[in-house]
Amino acid sequence: MGLSCHCQDLDEDLHQRIATEMNLSETAFIRKLRPTDDFTTSSRFGLRWFTPANEVPLCGHATLASAAVLFHIKKNPNSVLTFVTLSGELKTRQEKDHIVLDLPLYSTYPQALQEVEELIKAATGDMKVQDLRYSPDTKKLLVRLSDAYERSVLEELQVGAQSFLSAEKTGKVKGLILTLKGKSNGKDKGHDFYSRYFAPWYGVLEDPVTGSAHAVLSSYWSEQLGKKEMLAFQCSRRGGELKISLRDNGRVEIAGQFSIVLKGNLTL
Known part of the structure; x- marks a missing residue:
């Protein structure tokens, strides 16, 4: 929103x-x-x-x-x-x-599990984590769940993001991305990857659709999938689809739909 x-x-x-x-x-x-x-x-x-x-x-x-x-x-x-x-x-x-x-397109780098293990457990419980990356430019931690999971598992995961504040001990994480590789078959085929995004450090327990997180996700999944054109879906309660196109100048174009829902005047 x-x-x-x-x-x-x-x-x-x-x-x-x-x-x-x-x-x-x-x-x-x-x-x-x-x-x-x-x-x-x-x-x-x-x-x-x-x-x-x-x-x-x-x-x-x-x-x-x-x-x-x-x-x-x-x-x-x-x-x-x-x-x-x-x-x-x-x-x-x-x-x-x-x-x-x-x-801007933001690179990610391997992150040692032991540094953020308590935070990962607070976010995912006992779910299997397949990869862990950190984006120093954005202070976002990217947690890739096992490819064995379906989209519904990510959507239905109950996340108490407020607990991240005490679980994060390094002081370097300001946003947490959970992401999952898309399936090539079934009713959801066409989406290259899914995600959810949490930023309680900024007073945002869960963000509905996040361009800045996809500036990180685009870099990671392009590398993983060998693709520059991708379709993503953020699995928040409201949800949203994003069209992604990596450029050769170190930037990414992200397209999304919009809706004007309210107009008004603010009295200060």
Whole structure:
């Protein structure tokens, strides 16, 4: 779930207070880069993201929400919108009923089990873990469950993410990804991999659909599957499908659908 707000000259503490009050995974704040800019005609904007607890360096779905507001509410005619963020410049474009995000691609590295064993047990119980990776750029831990499991096992897994806070002893993990290889047969064929994402360190017990996690997952699964074009599904309660395309410039394009569900004015 992403909420997008147009903001200009907001007091610094108001960003966090608004995000805390909204209580969504992330609230995005779009701002003009120059006083002469206009939300309906300009092609470059500033963008910041806040969880209920913290500012974060990257959020995919709230970026998608921001682009959807500019394209569909503000009727911005530009083919590409660029957001200046803590993760550099992020470009977005429309493609039929999807919005395509251009995100950094983050590598993962093998992670020793003994360092995070208590955290893994808190997340997965006695489930078999096939691979363990860490992304130092994003501070995300990627836990790949055994290929023997079905998608339904990941969906039905009861995860008490609040317990991660005491179980994580290294201080280096700020997000935990559970992921599972897709099946080549059955009713769900076509999805290359599945995932769920938890970030209680940022006040988000479980995120519905996570662009930043897929900037990590895309790197890992491309390496594992030998593919640059993939279809993924995040198995949260709400769920969401993501189309993934790795580029040769160390970036990844992630496309997702959007829906405008609420418009309103916020009185400060």
